[in-house]
Amino acid sequence: MKFTEEHEWLREEDGEMVVGITIHAAEQLGDVVFVELPDEGTTVSKDDEVVVIESVKAASDILAPVDGEITEVNAALTDNPAMVNDDPQGEAWFFKMTVSDPSQMDEFMDEAGYQKFIR
Amino acid sequence: MSDTSDLKQTPLYELHVELGAKMVPFAGYSMPVQYAPGVMKEHLHTRAAAGVFDVSHMGQVILSGESWDHVARSFESLVPQDVLGLADGRQRYGFFTNESGGIADDLMFARRCETLFVVVNAACKDADVVRMRTALAPDIQVSEITDRALIALQGPRAGAVIAAMDVRADAMSFMDVADLTLDGVEVWASRSGYTGEDGFEISVSEEDAEQLTRALLAHEDVAPIGLGARDSLRLEAGLCLYGHDIDAATNPVEGALTWAIQKVRRTGGDRAGGFPGADVILPALESGASRKRVGLRPEGRAPMREGVEIFDAPEGGNVIGKVTSGGFGPTTGGPVAMGYVAIEHSQTGTSLWGEVRGKRLALRVAKLPFVAANFKR
Incomplete structure (x- = not known):
């Protein structure tokens, strides 16, 4: 699993990337009450706002970690946003995407690097 | 972002930190926005059992003078409420108005014998004290109480928790005020709050505040609740947050607060008008907004x-x-x-x-x- 400075994680699965937010990010957000997911098939560029996530406190955006295409979204989050707090690095993935430029992955951190980053 | 060292602390600051609160700047104070369970659970706990809130940042002011009649009549020159008609031991919601008919701050006022006890918003309290010192009759003493904390206990179990500490609380109804002795501590209590639930707001000396709060928290039904849940609770209860839902440019008719302007202060009443902006507010009460x-x-x-x-x-x-x-x-x-x-x-x-x-x-x-x-x- 790789981690970004935007507190997202990426996990490779069948040549695509599964993307979610970290346990640390979920704790900072507080109770998540609303998730708005992108349309499947959307072409995105790195840093595009692709997901809106609202907690009891505030609205935040989740950015596309790399260039690519959204191939699948986790529709279960729309009905049960609290999943993001319950299992952010597991069940509560947000979307799957292709990666157009694998070199964009080079800057991402491993688990140890991320733990150091948030300290 | 101001340096956190500029922030004032309430008498419960150390306790909040010990309880694991996330502290944030609010109205010049370092205040607990939430504890470990988070806003959602704290909110639901308050509606299901009871929550204790530190609201010591709010302003507490006592007005005294030669008689209740004099104090009440003078305070009526600043608010469109019936103050004179308030019975001893009763509290009312009110607001300071400005010359253009807007709301300068909203407040609670209570009659305690011959004096008026006023609780105002933290962000407005300095201006409110100046307003009262400037505009009230010169012989009325305006005492800002800075050595007392204010603690709220809110929720369906609040009545039982307080009554178990002082049985006199049982006789209090919504908006009653009384002196109680809780855990050996003398307090000024009102049966009111900002959540839509039964509960109390308790003014207690700063030396005793932590002991009393710990005594309340010792009860299995009581949990500490932060400002985050306080906001969601008051929103569900339809209660205004000053500076957001009402402000200096909102008149009480627009603010749907006409219920808080008693008949005696309206056109045709015995003490009609006589408060700032009455020339705007009284006609608006008739014609709407x-x-x-x-x-x-x-x-x-x-x-x-x-x-x-x-x-x-x-x-x-x-x-x-x-x-x-x-x-x-x-x-x-x-x-x-x-x-x-x-x-x-x-x-x-x-x-x-x-x-x-x-x-x-x-x-x-x-x-x-x-x-x-x-x-x-």
């Missing part, structure tokens, strides 16, 4: 927060209002909001649209409160 504060219930799941513009059509159309408070209501289980809409769109059930992130989302004008009040009558 062009906009009104209403409840707003988004139909989808997306919260509509403060500042969201409200339209009269799903596309095109006109801006006819604005959200002034909004978020997720843990007890309602969905988004809830309050805001102002043009009077012709203010009827309960009216379909309107809020623009969130460039999209028009459906909402309906809703009755306030969103959660029925649970006061002890």
Whole structure:
């Protein structure tokens, strides 16, 4: 699993990337009450706002970690946003995407690097 | 962002930190926004059992003079409420008005024997004290109480918790005030709050505040609750947050607060007018206003927060209002909001649209409160 400075994680699965937010990010957000997911098939560029996530406190955006295409979204989050707090690095993935430029992955951190980053 | 060292601390600061609170700057104080369980659980706990809130940042002021009659009549020169008619041991909601008929601050005032005990908002308290010292009769003493904490215990179990400490609490109804002895500590209690639940607001000396709070928290039904849940609780209860839902440019008729202006101060009443902006507010009470504060219930799941513009059509159309408070209501289980809409769109059930992130989302004008009040009558 790789981690970004935007507190997202990426996990490779069948040549695509599964993307979610970290346990640390979920704790900072507080109770998540609303998730708005992108349309499947959307072409995105790195840093595009692709997901809106609202907690009891505030609205935040989740950015596309790399260039690519959204191939699948986790529709279960729309009905049960609290999943993001319950299992952010597991069940509560947000979307799957292709990666157009694998070199964009080079800057991402491993688990140890991320733990150091948030300290 | 101001340096946190500039922030004032309440007498309960150390306890908040010990309890694991997340402290944030609020109205010049370092205040607990939430504890470990988080806003949602704290909110639900308050509605199910009881929560203790530190509201020591609020201003506490005592007005005294030669007689109750004199104090009350003088205070009536600043507020459109019936002060003189307040019985000993009773409290009322009110507000300072300004010359243009707007609301300068909202407040609670209580009669304690011959004196008036006033609780005002933290952000306005300095200006409120100046206002009272300047405008009240010169022989009235305006004493800002800076050596007392203010603690609220709110929720359906609050009555039993307090009555077990002092049985005299049992005789108190909503908006009664009394002196109680809780855990050996003398306090000034009112049966009121800011959550829509039964409960008490308790003024206690700063030396005794922590001991009393620990005694309350020792009860299995009682948990500490932060300002985050305080906000969602008051929003569901349809209660105004000063500076957001009402302000210096909002008159009480627009703010749907006419219930708080008693007949005796209105046109035709024995003590009609005589408060700042009466020339604006009294006619508005007769003729109504062009906009009104209403409840707003988004139909989808997306919260509509403060500042969201409200339209009269799903596309095109006109801006006819604005959200002034909004978020997720843990007890309602969905988004809830309050805001102002043009009077012709203010009827309960009216379909309107809020623009969130460039999209028009459906909402309906809703009755306030969103959660029925649970006061002890």
